[in-house]
Amino acid sequence: MNLKLSRVLRNPQNCQKTKRNYQLRRCNERLTLFVFVLTTAFWLGINPISGLAQETHNNYVWPTDTLVLQKLHHWQGEKFGLLMHWGTYSEWGIVESWSLCPEDEGWTKRTGKYADDYFTYKKAYEHLQTTFNPVDFNPDKWASAAKAAGMKYVVFTTKHHDGFCMFDTKQTDYKVTSSKTPFSSNPKANIAKEVFSSFRKQGFMIGAYFSKPDWHVPYYWWPYFPPKDRNVNYDPAKYPDVWNKFKQFTYNQIQELMTGYGQMDILWLDGGWVRPYSEKEQKEQHIFNQDIDMPKIAAMARKNQPGLIVVDRAVGGPYENYQTPEQQVPDKPLDHPWESCITMGNSWSYVPGDHYKPTNTLIHLLIRIVSRGGNFLLNIGPSPKGDWSDTAYARLKEIGSWMKINSSAIYNSKPIAPYAKDNLVFTQSEDGKATYIFILTDDKNTAGDLTVPTSIQLPAGLLSAKSKITVLGQPGWKTKLDEKTASLQIKQKGAATIKYALVLKVSKP
Structure with missing residues (x-):
């Protein structure tokens, strides 16, 4: 590399x-x-x-x-x-190949008992x-x-x-x-x-x-x-x-x-x-x-x-x-x-x-x-x-x-503007008939537990009130769109642990 x-x-x-x-x-x-x-x-x-x-x-x-x-x-x-x-x-648990390269860069640094002599090091490496x-x-x-x-x-x-x-x-x-x-x-x-x-x-x-x-x-x-x-x-x-x-x-x-x-x-x-x-x-x-x-x-x-x-x-x-x-x-x-x-x-x-x-x-x-x-x-x-x-x-x-x-x-998807907004990311199906909205956890949340918001603010024009919205993996959840404010309400059903990202599928009417 x-x-x-x-x-x-x-x-x-x-x-x-x-x-x-x-x-x-x-x-x-x-x-x-x-x-x-x-x-x-x-x-x-x-x-x-x-x-x-x-x-x-x-x-x-x-x-x-x-x-x-x-x-x-x-x-x-x-x-x-x-x-x-x-x-x-x-x-040796070292960088791939680059310690052989006689350049003075951070990734070419030689370590170990052979490091002080280049040709001795190269011979030991090849051994x-x-x-x-x-x-x-x-x-x-x-x-x-x-x-x-x-x-x-x-x-x-x-x-x-x-x-x-x-x-x-x-x-x-x-x-x-x-x-x-x-x-x-x-x-x-x-x-x-x-x-x-x-x-x-x-x-x-x-x-x-x-x-x-x-x-x-x-x-x-x-x-x-x-x-x-x-x-x-x-x-x-x-x-x-x-x-x-x-x-x-x-x-x-x-x-x-x-x-x-x-x-x-x-x-x-x-x-x-x-x-x-x-x-x-x-x-x-x-x-x-x-x-x-x-x-x-x-x-x-x-x-x-x-x-x-x-x-x-x-x-x-x-x-x-x-x-x-x-x-x-x-x-x-x-x-x-x-x-x-x-x-x-x-x-x-x-x-x-x-x-x-x-x-x-x-x-x-x-x-x-x-x-x-x-x-x-x-x-x-x-x-x-x-x-x-x-x-x-x-x-x-x-x-x-x-x-x-x-x-x-993920698979066979393509971009759709605006691509991302705050903790929201968007893709669409290859045929353009479905849009996907990813609600991401905080990047610094190493555990990946998502607190699902009760509403999210969407980019204007991304979907309409006639759009069919489903929550992947959560068939009992409900959503409601306010077209005037482009705010989408999310109502959970029961207790669910969501990890890393929640995905909403928006099917065109």
Whole structure:
């Protein structure tokens, strides 16, 4: 995970958000690709044709492949996914990969007895391969817990920036299935394949996280030069033979994932600094051009996985089919597909004693993200033994209890203005026939107990006296609207404990 991305996203020069609304035009023509794009955009409430502003770029490009558009539309309706950062770094309980990066940043800090000498540290870090043995690994358990929580898709780290592969690649021996790795003798040694299989059996969409930079392979950090930062440590234009070996290495690994691991829905590429740079960018940013030929990679991937969603993070253009704001929620709906990736704890990777966000916070994040037209990708870091903490399982169980009652207001929903007002949040069904009103507890109320108000003040025009209003999970409750004041009275029936958020469904007359 690029921990610097959140800074980039907050940069106003890179975060130009358009406020233009999309107006749907009814059409009686045959369903063509153009109409399909309009239909997809209507589902988001946005305009795919106007000058698109992105959260990190201003060059979002809508896919033109009908199968990709169809899958992207389906993914947008799923709303809630699971991300897992896992690798040998879990043994030390440290940040994933970044302690190998010779940059002076907070997240790259080295600790422990090897910290004072970089090359000794890197050797010890890579030696973790010889002790990695997650004997408690049980992906069926994860898939069941995620499904019960209401999650619909998974993104798993097949390889992070450190280059250690959690799949049986043929391109390197720095992998979980190597004889150097104790877990290689386990029947479930090909961890990525086992994860994908378990979640696929539970009906999940499958996403493969893959790091474009690789700090282990000698074709990216060429041993002839010491690494100086996260980037390639030589000029690819000056040493094209070395760079071409890296391009082929990357292509081959992605091809393995796209051909030997079942149906794939998402190729989630991290390390956005590995991309083409113009001569001006190279000069101004003092950076080498790092073109790995994404057109060739994407063509190969989609030949093997038709309709594949490609997410070339923080790059923009035709191979970033949706954007991934990190550890944050946009204030307003964006005019393109997007997903907030946020940690359940404080860290992306496993850290002993990590502090996990309260269920109240996690459900509110889900509601607010969905109300702005996005998806919520929630990260959990497995331990070195191969399991989640008891707290993570407890959080998922509590989310699931709430979702069993209120998921109709989450899945296949789209934004409706004003999106949020005080402790009220709004969504609407995909067909626009129903509006949902979320009454949230105080964000600071970690217990999540809601004192249901006797009345709420709604935005003017949101509903009429003819609207049919039901309280999800509370069929005996009554409501009454005063159209003049836009005040909605709520009358409870009996004693009920409401947790995290109460949801009202408003059906159009």
